[in-house]
Amino acid sequence: MEEAYIYDAVRTPRGKGRADGSLHEVTSARLSAVALEAIRDRNDLDTAQLEDVIWGNATQIGEQGGCLARTAVLAADYDERVPGVSVNRFCASGMEAVNMAANQVRGGAGQAYVAGGVEMMSRVPMGSDGAAIAVDPSIAMETYFVPQGVSADIIATRYGITRDQADELAMNSQKRAAKAWEEGRFDKSVVTVKDRNGVPILDHDEFIRPDTDMQKLGALKPSFKEMGEVMPGFDQVALLKYPELESVNHIHHAGNSSGIVDGAAAVLIGNKAFGEAAGLKPRARIRHTAKIGTDPTIMLTGPVPVTEKVLAETGMTVADFDVMEVNEAFAAVVLRFLQAFDADPDKVNPNGGGIAMGHPLGATGAIIIGTLLDELERTDKEVGLATLCVASGMGAATVIERV
Secondary structure, three states, rough: OOOOOOEEEOOOOOOOOOOOOOOOOOHHHHHHHHHHHHHHHHHHOHHHHOEEEEEEOOOOHHHHHHHHHHHHHHHOOOOOOEEEEEEOOOOHHHHHHHHHHHHHOOOOOOOOOEEEEEOOHHHHHOOOOOOOHHHOOHHHHHOOOOOOHHHHHHHHHHHOHHHHHHHHHHHHHHHHHHHHHHHHOOOOOOOOOEEOOOEEEEOOOOOOOOOHHHHHHHHHHHHHHHHHHHHOHHHHHHHHHHOOOOOOOOOOOOOOOOOOEEEEEEEEEEOOOHHHHHHHOOOEEEEEEEEEOOOOOHHHHHHHHHHHHHHHHHOOHHHOOEEEEEEOOOOHHHHHHHHHHHHHHHHEEEOOEEEEEEEOOOHHHHHHHHHHHHHHHHHHOOOEEEEEEOOOEEEEEEEEEOO
């Protein structure tokens, strides 16, 4: 079996996912093209060498529909013989794209791929595709569907995670992200987004709030309490599924949940022969990939069982990972991971995460793989894990090792 190597990883800055966000006027295809062009130009890449572009995005409707991957290939002016395929594993779409590309290379189906993803949440709102699991009563009732925010609060309730713990993690995410930007830790990977005239639009993650403290977070009202208790009564749905819980403790709010943002990321993956022919040196090899299905109601616990699956399949322990990127979809997701593995919090998201910088759904999986690689190189460490929770009850993971 071939080895699959990471030759490069780039991402755009993350813009606020609102009409006044800096990237709002940029289309999904254009932002995807920014990442694809950067991968090509930084590596003097002959794109005709690519087998495929695998591109993730979670809300595949409107401008993000119609095989956005192929549209992005054409928008980036890649060789027209390069095809493109769009994939959707919700929040893990970008990671799934990378994992699929790696496993294609390992299996001998082509020498090189570009993989990653995009999400323009200011232009294509989350949920606007009308996912059946949420809107089809025959499915939603059988699966005890509740919105993700309520799911996060169920995790907190079930595993004894407090509001103060969630707020402290959120505050630390902001401080770590601000420090990472101040020290230039993202300089290697972040590419400036420019308009058609070459004028810079955004060169930094604009969602960060470095002045966040416990007092400011403590003043925020729970975002999902009314949704759970009053509107359609999702708490009652949860209690039917988990009768051992007396009630749902609503601890999540805008400050300890991931930010809604726009962003894109791309990773260049290939075998040894590709690198030698292209004159490129590999930065890491993709050592293992995994995915798993989980309880669809609590929904967001995936990083724990998928990591357990990785450990069982590789014979590794959590202590073997020098750095871990666990997507901060909600504070309780990361706190549950830390709790389950008694993991060192200094090794998890050392440069902040989605709470501070935002979570562009289809891109995040590729973003955190790139962030993981940069941090391993910066600290001269060897092995890292990236993992995400996924809507509808799934988890995904990627293990990389520097070479």
